[in-house]
Amino acid sequence: MLDPQRQGVSIEAVTKVFGSTEVLKGVSLDIGAGEFLTLLGPSGCGKSTLLRVIAGLERQDGGSISIGGRIVDGLRAKLRDVAMVFQSYALYPHMTAGQNIALPLRMRRLSLAQRLPLLGRFVPGRKAALEEIDREVQQTARALEIEHLLHRKPGQLSGGQRQRVAAGRAMVRHPAVFLMDEPLSNLDAKLRVQMRAEIKELHRRLDATFIYVTHDQAEAMTMSDRVAVMFDGEVLQVAPPQEIYADPANRQVAEFVGSPKINMLEGLVGDKGRIAAAGTTFRLAAAPTLAPETAVAIGIRPEAFYLAKHAGRGIVTGSVRLVEHMGSDLFIHLDGPGAREPIVARLPAERAPEIQLGQTVHLGVDPARMVAFDAEGRRIRHERATVAELRRSA
Ligand SMILES: Nc1ncnc2c1ncn2[C@@H]1O[C@H](COP(=O)(O)OP(=O)(O)O)[C@@H](O)[C@H]1O
Numbered sequence: 001m002l003d004p005q006r007q008g009v010s011i012e013a014v015t016k017v018f019g020s021t022e023v024l025k026g027v028s029l030d031i032g033a034g035e036f037l038t039l040l041g042p043s044g045c046g047k048s049t050l051l052r053v054i055a056g057l058e059r060q061d062g063g064s065i066s067i068g069g070r071i072v073d074g075l076r077a078k079l080r081d082v083a084m085v086f087q088s089y090a091l092y093p094h095m096t097a098g099q100n101i102a103l104p105l106r107m108r109r110l111s112l113a114q115r116l117p118l119l120g121r122f123v124p125g126r127k128a129a130l131e132e133i134d135r136e137v138q139q140t141a142r143a144l145e146i147e148h149l150l151h152r153k154p155g156q157l158s159g160g161q162r163q164r165v166a167a168g169r170a171m172v173r174h175p176a177v178f179l180m181d182e183p184l185s186n187l188d189a190k191l192r193v194q195m196r197a198e199i200k201e202l203h204r205r206l207d208a209t210f211i212y213v214t215h216d217q218a219e220a221m222t223m224s225d226r227v228a229v230m231f232d233g234e235v236l237q238v239a240p241p242q243e244i245y246a247d248p249a250n251r252q253v254a255e256f257v258g259s260p261k262i263n264m265l266e267g268l269v270g271d272k273g274r275i276a277a278a279g280t281t282f283r284l285a286a287a288p289t290l291a292p293e294t295a296v297a298i299g300i301r302p303e304a305f306y307l308a309k310h311a312g313r314g315i316v317t318g319s320v321r322l323v324e325h326m327g328s329d330l331f332i333h334l335d336g337p338g339a340r341e342p343i344v345a346r347l348p349a350e351r352a353p354e355i356q357l358g359q360t361v362h363l364g365v366d367p368a369r370m371v372a373f374d375a376e377g378r379r380i381r382h383e384r385a386t387v388a389e390l391r392r393s394a
């Protein structure tokens with residue numbers, strides 16, 4: 001078993017400007033030793049820049065990074081005890097898997113003279129150093145179960161095997177922190193799903209800190225201990241995947257995570273804290289504190305709907321414009337009054353016979369599963385006690 005020292009990473013108010021654009025706007029984030037943290041956000045939001053700043057490949061303009069409690073701001077990439085795992089094509093095609101893995105060790109342990117192709121063998125100390133490198137490559141290969149592949153060139157390996165060799169090349173240096181920038185983005189959809197499990201397993205085995213960058217919310221949700229959602233150079237929320245999904249801090253996070261997307265019903269606060277939206281009125285736990293005529297968006301996940309018998313308060317009524325059979329579930333798209341986009345509900349597949357195109361259906365929602373946002377997209381919080389009250393009175 002390999003034993004990287006588990007070390008946490010602390011990012012404090014990091015800023016980065018390219019030209020006149022502030023690409024990182026004061027990012028602060030604490031990543032625990034041994035944690036799997038994912039930076040999730042749309043393309044261009046600054047994920048790679050942040051990762052490169054942590055790696056020391058890019059210098060920040062403000063703020064500070066520490067690794068294992070040690071400030072690394074002035075330190076070159078090589079001295080930071082981090083390893084970047086690049087996409088699989090970053091392997092040298094003319095070298096074997098074993099040579100690829102050995103490369104960082106050769107660069108580090110052999111002098112320039114010892115690395116000379118012909119004369120190097122006459123330089124003292126070379127043989128012993130090479131034997132030690134070979135032992136370490138074998139040990140790494142054993143941990144990754146790729147010993148039998150060491151003599152093959154990357155072209156003779158599957159995508160998953162290449163990924164493991166790339167991981168091996170990062171691992172031989174025993175870094176405390178692994179940085180991965182969209183490592184699966186070049187793989188086909190099926191392999192991507194398999195590799196998620198492999199990377200998770202690698203994390204478990206190495207017991208090291210992983211910082212993983214992706215724009216793919218499914219990857220982030222399935223692999224991470226915690227997800228940091230980034231938009232436009234800022235971290236909007238840091239939480240375990242379930243919390244990001246069920247308890248989003250703001251509208252951007254709610255809309256970025258989850259597929260199909262969360263339904264957003266634009267509404268207005270009316271009297272007695274009722275909210276008019278999608279042709280009905282909702283009682284929202286948070287609403288009593290809101291001034292009448294306030295604009296509110298109510299977020300409802302597709303699976304939070306259930307089929308109701310009648311129209312009524314808090315029941316969305318509309319006609320079915322599309323039915324998608326997913327095997328285990330059924331997605332129905334509803335043209336609802338007052339809704340800008342179709343409302344999407346996920347129902348159990350058994351309900352399929354009851355749903356016809358063009359038919360009018362009624363959808364109810366548990367008030368505890370509604371999330372409300374103000375006009376700026378900030379979450380409107382409520383007391384749990386109020387939800388219980390609403391459920392009783394519903
Ligand atoms: N070296 C650079 N010079 C100028 N602009 C850059 C450079 N690197 C990144 N950017 C810009 O910074 C923003 C964030 O980029 P990046 O960190 O690569 O985002 P992400 O990885 O989230 O897609 C983008 O608008 C990008 O065009």
Ligand SMILES: [Mg+2]
Pocket residue numbers: 047048049181
């Ligand atoms: Mg990127």
